Structure formats: structure tokens, C-alpha cells
Amino acid sequence: MTIWKVTDHVAIADQMMRLTMEAEGELPDYRPGQFLHIRVTDGFDHLLRRPISLCLVEPDTKQLTIVYRISGKGTKLLSEKRKGDRLDVLGPLGQSFPIHTGDRHALLIGGGIGVPPMLELAKQLAGKGIRVTTIVGFQSAKQAILIEELSAYGEVLVATNDGSLGRQGLVTEYMTDGLLALADRFYACGPSPMLSAVQRVMQDKVDGYLSLEERMGCGIGLCAGCVHKAKLPDGTVGYRKVCKEGPVFPAQEVVFHG
Amino acid sequence: MDKRVDMSVQIADLRLKNPVMPASGCFAFGKEMADWYDLSLLGAIVVKATTLEPRLGNPTPRVAETPGGMLNAIGLQNPGVEKVIGEELPHLRKYDLPVIVNVAGTAIEDYVETAKRLSDSGYADALELNISCPNVKCGGIQFGVDPIVAAELVSHVKAAIKVPLIVKLSPNVTDIAEMARAVEAAGADAISMINTLVGMSIDIAKRKPLIAIETGGLSGPAVKPIAVRMVYQVAQAVKVPIIGMGGIMNGEDAIEFMMAGASAVAVGTANFVDPYACPNIIAQMETWCREHDVERVADLTGVARKQGGFLVADRIR
Numbered sequence: 001m002t003i004w005k006v007t008d009h010v011a012i013a014d015q016m017m018r019l020t021m022e023a024e025g026e027l028p029d030y031r032p033g034q035f036l037h038i039r040v041t042d043g044f045d046h047l048l049r050r051p052i053s054l055c056l057v058e059p060d061t062k063q064l065t066i067v068y069r070i071s072g073k074g075t076k077l078l079s080e081k082r083k084g085d086r087l088d089v090l091g092p093l094g095q096s097f098p099i100h101t102g103d104r105h106a107l108l109i110g111g112g113i114g115v116p117p118m119l120e121l122a123k124q125l126a127g128k129g130i131r132v133t134t135i136v137g138f139q140s141a142k143q144a145i146l147i148e149e150l151s152a153y154g155e156v157l158v159a160t161n162d163g164s165l166g167r168q169g170l171v172t173e174y175m176t177d178g179l180l181a182l183a184d185r186f187y188a189c190g191p192s193p194m195l196s197a198v199q200r201v202m203q204d205k206v207d208g209y210l211s212l213e214e215r216m217g218c219g220i221g222l223c224a225g226c227v228h229k230a231k232l233p234d235g236t237v238g239y240r241k242v243c244k245e246g247p248v249f250p251a252q253e254v255v256f257h258g
Numbered sequence: 259m260d261k262r263v264d265m266s267v268q269i270a271d272l273r274l275k276n277p278v279m280p281a282s283g284c285f286a287f288g289k290e291m292a293d294w295y296d297l298s299l300l301g302a303i304v305v306k307a308t309t310l311e312p313r314l315g316n317p318t319p320r321v322a323e324t325p326g327g328m329l330n331a332i333g334l335q336n337p338g339v340e341k342v343i344g345e346e347l348p349h350l351r352k353y354d355l356p357v358i359v360n361v362a363g364t365a366i367e368d369y370v371e372t373a374k375r376l377s378d379s380g381y382a383d384a385l386e387l388n389i390s391c392p393n394v395k396c397g398g399i400q401f402g403v404d405p406i407v408a409a410e411l412v413s414h415v416k417a418a419i420k421v422p423l424i425v426k427l428s429p430n431v432t433d434i435a436e437m438a439r440a441v442e443a444a445g446a447d448a449i450s451m452i453n454t455l456v457g458m459s460i461d462i463a464k465r466k467p468l469i470a471i472e473t474g475g476l477s478g479p480a481v482k483p484i485a486v487r488m489v490y491q492v493a494q495a496v497k498v499p500i501i502g503m504g505g506i507m508n509g510e511d512a513i514e515f516m517m518a519g520a521s522a523v524a525v526g527t528a529n530f531v532d533p534y535a536c537p538n539i540i541a542q543m544e545t546w547c548r549e550h551d552v553e554r555v556a557d558l559t560g561v562a563r564k565q566g567g568f569l570v571a572d573r574i575r
Contacts, residue, residue, distance in 0.1 A: 001532065039531070044479040044507060047531050048323045074323065090533070217321040217328065218530035221290035223283070224306075224332045225321035239315050239335060244290060 002028060004087045007063060009079075014142040015070045016113075017079050018055075021087055023062040030057050031096030032121035033189075033211055033248045036066060037219035039088040040077040050074045051216045051243070053189070054092055055116035055146075056123070067116040067145060093219055095248045097121050097209055101128055103184040107206070108134040108150075109171050109198055111190025115146050117211060121187055122153035133157070133183070135174045137194065141165035170194065175201045187211075188251075196256040208251045214242045221245075229255040263547040264554040265540070267301070267522050269499050270422035270447035272356045272384055274301035274522060277555060278512065278540045281503050281526035282307055282360035282386060282426070283332065287346035294533040297353040299540065301522060305346070307362040307388050310372045312338035316394075322459050322468040327478025327505070328527060329457050331469045333394050334362050339372045347381035356383035358424065362391055366411055369401075370418045377419035384421050387412065387446075390428030390453035392475045402428040402453075405440030416445035424501065427451040427492070429481075434488050435495035442496045449492060450501035450524065452485045478527040479505040486518045493519020493560055507535070509542025516555065517562035 004021035012018045037049040056065040070079050081087065097117075106125050110118040115136050122132045132154030138144045141164035150156045157174045158166025167173055171194060180201075186208030188198045195210045202208055217225035221244030230240040231253045240246065265276040279302040285291055287305045297303060315335025322329045336342065342359070350357045359382040363369035369387070376382045389402035389411065401411045408425075416423050425441040427434060429452040438449055454475025459468040467473070485504020493500055502520030505527065506512050512523045528535035547555055 001534065044326050046323065047326070047478055047527065048321075048328060049531065215319045215321055217330065218533075220294075220533060222286050223321065223330065223530055224286070224315065224335050225318075225330060227315065227318060227320070227335070238312075 001088060001090055004064070004089050006081050006083055006085045006087060009081055009083060012067065013145050016067060016143060016145050017070060018065060018067045019078075019081070020063055020065045021089075023064070027057070027059060027062045027064075028092060030054060030064070030092040032099075032124050033097035033117050033187075033209075034092035034094050035219075035247060036064075037090040037093055037216075038078065040074045046074055046077060048074070048217060049090065049219055050078060051093075051219055053117040053211075054120055056119050056149075069113045090219060094243055095246055097187050097211070097248050099124060099128060099130075100185060103130050105131040105133070105182050105184055107179070107183040107186040107208075108132060109186060109188040109190070109194075110134065111137045111171055111194040112139065112143065114188070114190030114194070114211065114213070117189050118187070119146055119149055122150055126153040133179070135159065135171045137161075137171040137190070138165070170197065172197050172201055180205050186251075192256065195254070199251050199254065199256065202251060209248050210251045210254050211247045212242050212249065212254065213247070216243055219243045231255065261548055261553070263544050263552065264556070265544055265547075267556045269302075269424070269501065269522055270384065272302065272422060274356065276301040276540050276543070277516065277522040278536055278543070279304050279358070279501070279522065279524050280529055280536055281524035282388070284526040284529050287342070288350050289346075291529075291533065292349075295537055297350070298355055299537045300355055301540070302356045302358055303350060303353075304358040304360060304386060304524060305350075306336055307334045307360040307391065308336050308339050308342045308372060308376065309334060309362050310339055310368040312336065312341070317470040319468060319470050320474075322474065324457065324459055324476065324478075325480060327476055327480035328530075329459060329469055329474030329476055330454070331471050331474035333471070334391060339375050343375065343379045343381060347379065351381065357381060358384045358386050360386045360388050360426070361415075362388040366414050369411060370414050373415045374418040377421050382421055384424055384447075385415075385419060386424040386426050386450055387415055388426050388453075390426050390430075392428070392430060392454060392456045392473070399428060399430070402437070403431050405436050408437060409440040409444035412441045412444035412446055422447040424448040424450050426453055428453050429455050429484060429488055429504075435491050438492040438496045442498050446498060448499045448501060449496065450503065451492060452481070452488055452504045455481055455484065477505065479507055481505050482511060486514055489515055489520050490518040490562065494563065506539065507531075509539050509546050512539050512543050513546055513558060516558040517560070519560040519563065521556065521559050
């Protein structure tokens with residue numbers, strides 16, 4: 001458990017907040033795809049922490065940025081934190097997106113609040129000389145986030161459900177055979193229907209990883225609240241802990257139906 | 259200058275170096291928490307419910323936050339007794355503490371078989387009989403609401419094992435003292451209480467329950483006054499020691515349970531908020547005792563009981 005100081009906290013789109021915090025001590029180890037488990041208030045009214053993905057880390061200034069959507073009482077309370085406030089944080093926690101140094105071209109796919117973890121990943125991939133193409137999907141232009149930031153590391157393709165920005169439709173619209181033929185690996189984070197569609201399109205074509213989202217309790221593997229169906233080491237299908245065994249899983253291990 | 263406080267307590271044949279243990283289901287099988295601190299700090303460890311066959315558990319969402327607490331409906335997910343004995347329990351022998359294994363089942367036969375295998379394995383120093391899980395259709399609660407059925411199960415399990423038997427009671431009953439007396443008479447060596455209270459939350463935007471199986475067990479500070487009352491009530495109805503639990507968040511909460519009549523305490527939901535909850539609570543209890551000239555924490559057990567007063571057990575019926 002570490003205490004962080006809020007250094008910046010602003011709205012960047014409809015109900016979307018960007019919070020930057022500074023480590024009071026050493027910057028803990030971090031990897032793209034991991035999450036922070038944040039207490040939103042002191043006292044016993046809101047007990048459970050909120051899991052929010054790492055979006056960007058600046059090691060030189062020991063600053064870490066998260067981007068989250070205000071979607072309930074917990075994130076509403078978090079949105080009320082002001083510059084200078086202190087945050088009680090566990091983590092970074094969970095399994096990260098593995099980076100394969102031999103890859104030449106990686107395809108990143110983010111949907112809605114699944115876009116933020118793609119930024120630190122894009123930065124690290126680009127830093128290893130791996131070419132990055134990012135497909136992002138949003139409900140509409142009002143919820144669009146991080147397009148400019150992602151553009152610093154490679155081409156960004158945008159899809160919106162209502163067509164108010166980029167191409168109308170789902171992220172899978174862009175996933176043509178031509179594009180897939182160029183990709184050595186894919187990394188995806190977003191709502192389950194999107195991840196399920198991505199898994200289907202990529203099957204037998206490109207290896208990759210899915211970052212799952214489930215309502216969490218403890219965040220550290222104690223309660224078995226945040227499970228998702230996935231293949232177990234013995235080949236059978238069972239519920240695996242998203243917080244501890246995930247949130248990132250090899251795409252072929254995740255089971256969406258059945 | 260510093261006075262030493264004797265933090266040890268006795269639960270049946272088990273001598274615990276302090277009265278604090280994690281509650282079953284809130285600590286998995288210990289491996290995860292061993293990343294955070296030395297488990298030997300704990301008084302004991304109570305691992306997740308184990309059943310004869312593997313159990314997949316319930317669909318998600320399994321958890322929901324509620325004011326001052328949470329609902330859970332995990333559904334006794336576990337790999338089954340064979341894998342628990344083979345893969346989950348042996349690592350706990352590295353630590354200096356008694357290992358208590360929670361046992362769940364659906365009928366007398368599978369409870370007895372699971373308990374016997376755990377007892378024979380040598381990896382369990384005591385068993386906690388789960389007759390109170392509210393989150394599975396056929397998983398013990400039917401044994402936890404009827405004193406005659408509960409007593410029959412307890413006597414069968416007790417006859418099959420060599421280690422002490424702790425029976426975990428459900429608060430979802432009309433008269434918990436009657437349940438406690440029934441399991442004591444049937445051979446329970448200790449009682450742990452309370453399991454969660456059946457609760458429900460509805461997402462009004464989606465017009466449906468927040469928990470996939472609709473209801474879940476309520477835990478956290480919200481249930482503490484009910485748990486304290488029930489421990490107080492049961493402490494007057496039985497002679498066997500009680501492990502008290504229900505919303506303990508800090509040392510003062512734990513002291514309150516001891517004063518109500520508990521000989522030891524279990525910490526559940528607090529572990530989800532703060533991984534260091536158990537060691538912090540142990541330290542806070544010790545500090546409290548030192549500051550209040552309590553030489554032995556065990557001396558606190560039951561001190562809140564009104565001498566010569568009415569029995570609360572008789573009042574709440």
C-alpha cells in the first residue's frame with residue numbers, strides 16, 4: 001500500500017477523467033496492462049477499492065496517470081479528489097501485457113474505457129522499435145479519449161457507434177485480412193462483446209492478449225469475486241481470477257460462451 | 259517499562275499465539291496473502307471452503323458494494339478435497355500456526371468423507387464445518403437452519419475425524435442460541451459465528467439484481483452489531499469457545515467481540531480493503547490491552563456480560 005499525491009485531475013471527455021499522481025517514495029515496479037486498486041474515501045461507507053488501469057507512467061518525475069469513467073458512486077467520489085489530496089493505492093497489481101522483443105508490428109485494440117492501458121503499452125512497444133497501429137472504438141465523439149496521445153506512437157484508427165468520429169461501426173471494421181497479415185501480435189482491452197468479437201476475428205490468424213474487466217472485490221486474489229471463464233493449465237475450463245491471474249490473459253485461453 | 263501482554267488464547271485443543279485469524283473465503287488458501295506478509299504473524303489461518311468434488315462456483319457478478327459492507331455470492335468455488343490436500347495445504351506447514359480448513363457439502367456422506375480425508379491428511383489442525391453458506395442452492399445451509407439436522411451432521415463428522423471440530427453458524431435463523439446448543443450437544447468443540455446475512459441489491463438503471471444469482475451474503479461493518487449481539491447471546495447458551503466475526507475492521511472491533519463472549523476473532527471483509535488488516539488488528543489489540551492494563555487478552559472474553567442480569571438469550575426469541 002502506497003500513498004500518492006494528486007498532481008492533476010481534469011475531465012477530458014464526457015464523464016471521463018484524467019488523474020495524475022506522484023509517488024511520495026520510490027516509484028513502484030509497473031508494467032503496461034496492470035491496474036491500481038484505489039480507495040475512493042476514508043471510513044467505512046465505501047469499503048471496496050476501485051481497480052483502474054495504468055494509462056501512462058513518467059519515471060523521471062515519478063508521475064503516474066490513470067483515465068477513468070465516472071460510472072458509479074465509487075468513481076464519483078474519486079472524481080472529487082483535488083490537486084494535493086492523497087490517495088491510498090495498492091499496486092500496480094495483476095498480470096501485464098507481455099512484450100515480445102522480436103515482433104515487428106503490433107496491433108492495439110481499445111474500446112471505451114479499455115483505451116487507457118493502450119497508451120503505456122504503445123509507448124513501451126514503440127520504445128522497443130516495434131511498429132504500433134492502434135484501433136480505438138467509442139460510443140460517440142463525446143467519449144473519445146487519448147487519440148492524440150496514442151498518435152505519438154503510431155497510426156490510430158477510430159471507430160464510433162454513431163459515426164460522429166472516424167468510421168461508423170465497431171473496432172472489428174478495421175480488422176481486415178490485409179491489416180492482420182502485417183501484425184505479429186495483438187493486444188486488446190474493452191467490453192466483453194468487443195473482446196469476444198476480436199478473439200473470433202483473430203483466431204488462427206494472429207496471437208495476442210485480452211485484458212478482461214470484471215467487478216472486483218479485493219484485487220489481490222483472496223475473494224474470487226472477479227472471475228472469468230478461461231482454460232485452466234490442465235485444459236479444462238474453469239473460473240480464473242481476473243485480478244491475480246489476469247487482467248491480461250493469452251487470447252486463446254479466454255472463454256466467452258459456454 | 260513496556261508491559262508484555264499475553265495475547266495467547268485457547269480454542270479447544272488449539273493454542274493460538276494471538277486471537278486473530280482470517281475468516282474462511284477471505285484468504286483463499288493463503289498463497290496470495292503470503293506475498294504481503296509472514297503468515298506466522300497470525301493466530302491461525304482458516305482457508306477456503308473445501309468440498310468433496312471440485313466446484314466451479316457461481317456466474318458473475320459475484321460481488322457488489324453496499325453501504326458499510328458488501329454482498330458476495332462466490333458459490334464455494336474450490337478445486338475439490340483431493341487437490342486441496344495435494345496442492346493447496348502443504349505450503350502452509352512452512353508457517354508457525356494452526357491450519358483450520360473449512361468443510362462444505364451437500365449431504366451427510368460427502369461432508370463426512372471430505373472431513374475424514376482432511377483430518378487424515380495431517381495438513382489440517384482443526385476443521386470448520388460450514389453449515390451456513392447462503393450462496394449455493396444445496397451447500398450446507400439446509401443443515402444450518404434446523405437444530406436437529408445440524409446435530410445429526412455434527413455427530414457424524416465428529417465421529418469420523420481426529421482433529422477439533424468448529425461449527426460455523428448462520429445468522430439467518432430465528433434462534434441462534436438453539437442452534438448453538440444443538441451443535442454443542444452433538445460434539446462441536448467450538449463455534450464460529452457469524453456467516454454472512456442474506457442480502458440483495460438491485461441496479462435500478464438495469465432493473466435487475468446486482469448479483470448474478472440475485473442474492474448474496476452481506477458482510478462488513480454493517481453487520482457488526484448483529485454479530486456482536488449473536489455472540490453475546492450464544493456465549494450465554496454454550497460452554498464451548500466462540501470464534502467471533504462479522505465486520506471487524508480494527509483492534510477495537512475485535513476487543514468488542516471478545517467482550518461479547520468470543521475467545522478469538524476472525525477477520526473477513528477487512529482483508530479486501532487492506533491486505534495488512536490482520537497484522538494491524540493484532541497490533542492494535544495488543545496496544546489497547548497495554549493501555550488498559552489488561553495482562554492477558556483472554557481475560558476479556560465475556561466481560562461485557564451483565565452479572566446477575568437477565569439473559570439476553572431469553573429475551574430475543
